[in-house]
Amino acid sequence: MEVEAGDLLLSINGMPVTDVLDYRYLIADETLVVEIEKPDGEIWELDIEKDFEADLGIEFPEEMLETKTCKNNCIFCFIDQLPTGMRESLYVKDDDERLSFLTGNYITMTNLTTDELNRIIRYRIMPMNLSIHTTNSELRCKMLNNRFAGDVMFYLEKFRANHIQMNGQIVLVPGYNDGKELKNTLEDLKSFYPVLQSVSVVPVGLSRHRQGLAELCVFNQEQALKTLDIINKVHLEMKERHGDGFVYPSDEFFLLADLPVPEASYYNGFPQIENGVGMMADFKESLESAAENYENDYSNDSIILAPLSDTVHHKIGIITGRLANTFMTNLMNDLKKVMPKLDVIVYPINNNFFGDAITVSGLITGKDIVEQIKPKLSENERDLLLIPENALRQGTQVLLDDWTLKELTETLGVKVAGVPVDGESLIKILNR
Structure with a gap:
């Protein structure tokens, strides 16, 4: 007979387990005494030895993972x-x-x-x-x-x-x-x-x-x-x-x-x-550092991006929020001084979805990208469009309004990829 789904985890080293946070802290020891209650009421006491950082492999039901919600009604709540x-x-x-x-x-x-x-x-x-x-x-x-x-x-x-x-x-x-x-x-x-x-x-x-x-x-x-x-x-x-x-x-x-x-x-x-505090300064520093070594061969490095085609991208567009337009444009102009063949355009997106007062890149939507970028592409076509990963839902390729990068690519007729907000990742793409 083994530990199985439906068993109740009672305690670890004598301490009750009420939720995931208890579990995470209590399993930190290398030697554990785990108390389990079986569906028939039988209590098991298990002596476990493990590495310090090792998990026990226990999965929790949804009710134990339920998020506590806010009791306030803040005047500024987004x-x-x-x-x-x-x-x-x-x-x-x-x-x-x-x-x-x-x-x-x-x-x-x-x-x-x-x-x-x-x-x-x-x-x-x-x-x-x-x-x-x-x-x-x-x-x-x-x-x-x-x-x-x-x-x-x-x-x-x-x-x-x-x-x-x-x-x-x-x-x-x-x-x-x-x-x-x-x-x-x-x-x-x-x-x-x-x-x-x-x-x-x-x-x-x-x-x-x-x-x-x-x-x-x-x-x-x-x-x-x-x-x-x-x-x-x-x-x-x-x-x-x-x-x-x-x-x-x-x-x-x-x-x-x-x-x-x-x-x-x-x-x-x-x-x-x-x-989001200092993100622009960090990006600027990392970009300047990477630009100094832009001639290095990055061909064997991995980039945390949506898979790109094998085509060499010469004409690139960078999507950003309206507030960061001047900042990003100045950085790209400086970059052109050390990468003279660079052909990059910065596309500031006005946030029609949320309103003009929202100007940051993290709240850009797919609908606004399509409406504002598509006419510009007919005037000056691009091979690749880059969007900062902070505009995407974490771990996904989905924007706030549920547009996906694949859908943007199909609608615009240009590959659209998310890029980490750091200079090295950007330089690697620009230098392909």
């Missing part, structure tokens, strides 16, 4: 701004401390029970990625539309007292948590360094599908400049005191302010690049 008719998974508002650790998602902490908080501390689950937004209790309740959302400082204090490393995020909304409120929030957060390792500040994103929602506005150039001034004063102070800038504005603020994106050294190792 999910509330999605049009109807998109795939169901896009409408899930996760606020799950397990995903904060497992996948890097940000949580508001309004979902945390006392038991879950204690488990984070007991297992030392970190870093925790926290949606802070403001340390003003009353304002946070207002922004999250939750009267229980004001105890953010309690959680920050609790995590600091137990040395649980954190990263913080502030979604900045003009007229709410910017200006003086942002100054006060950053002043409060400085005291949590280094347990609070980094804080990112990102501008609110507003789609055209905001019917019935709070009236908000996006940042203009003047507001972006003032915001950067507030952030960079704290950044420089922390850099001088600790050698770490601590607080980092998202790339959009520099573009909105019409300022150059900082050099990679500004970001001190890019602690929040998964949040």
Whole structure:
């Protein structure tokens, strides 16, 4: 008789297993005592020896993997701004401390029970990625539309007292948590360094599908400049005191302010690049580095791309968001100085699907690509179109509106491929 589907996993080394997070932490030991209950009620106790990082091969039913959803009604929530008719998974508002650790998602902490908080501390689950937004209790309740959302400082204090490393995020909304409120929030957060390792500040994103929602506005150039001034004063102070800038504005603020994106050294190792903070500086640095060695033979290297044909591609188009158009165009012009035969065109996509206020490449849709690129291809045909992988659903070739790269290729009559957002991958393709 063997362990089989339908058996109940009770405990590992005497600790109960309530979900996947318990399981992941409890199997870390090399010697395990696993308690199993069979369907007939018989209890088995299994002594297992394994390598430290080895899994037990246990699969969990869907109910144990169910995501905890958000209890807030944030005024800036982008999910509330999605049009109807998109795939169901896009409408899930996760606020799950397990995903904060497992996948890097940000949580508001309004979902945390006392038991879950204690488990984070007991297992030392970190870093925790926290949606802070403001340390003003009353304002946070207002922004999250939750009267229980004001105890953010309690959680920050609790995590600091137990040395649980954190990263913080502030979604900045003009007229709410910017200006003086942002100054006060950053002043409060400085005291949590280094347990609070980094804080990112990102501008609110507003789609055209905001019917019935709070009236908000996006940042203009003047507001972006003032915001950067507030952030960079704290950044420089922390850099001088600790050698770490601590607080980092998202790339959009520099573009909105019409300022150059900082050099990679500004970001001190890019602690929040998964949040899109510093992605452009990282890309620029990697592209410049790869360009210096562009004559190297890449023919035997593998590229993480959709399979391309064996045809040599001479005329390439790069698809990007409208906000990054100047940045990408300047980079390609610089690249042409060292690759004079390079024939590349940057195609900025205006986001008609979500509205003009959405300008980043990660929210580009297939419908907008087809409508805006197809007429241009008839004027200046391309052999290959590249789209940044951050516009694709992770691990797939599917865009936000369910267009696939295959469908784009068939509709446009040109091969369309996703490319990692790093200079080396791009250079490899351009140098084929």
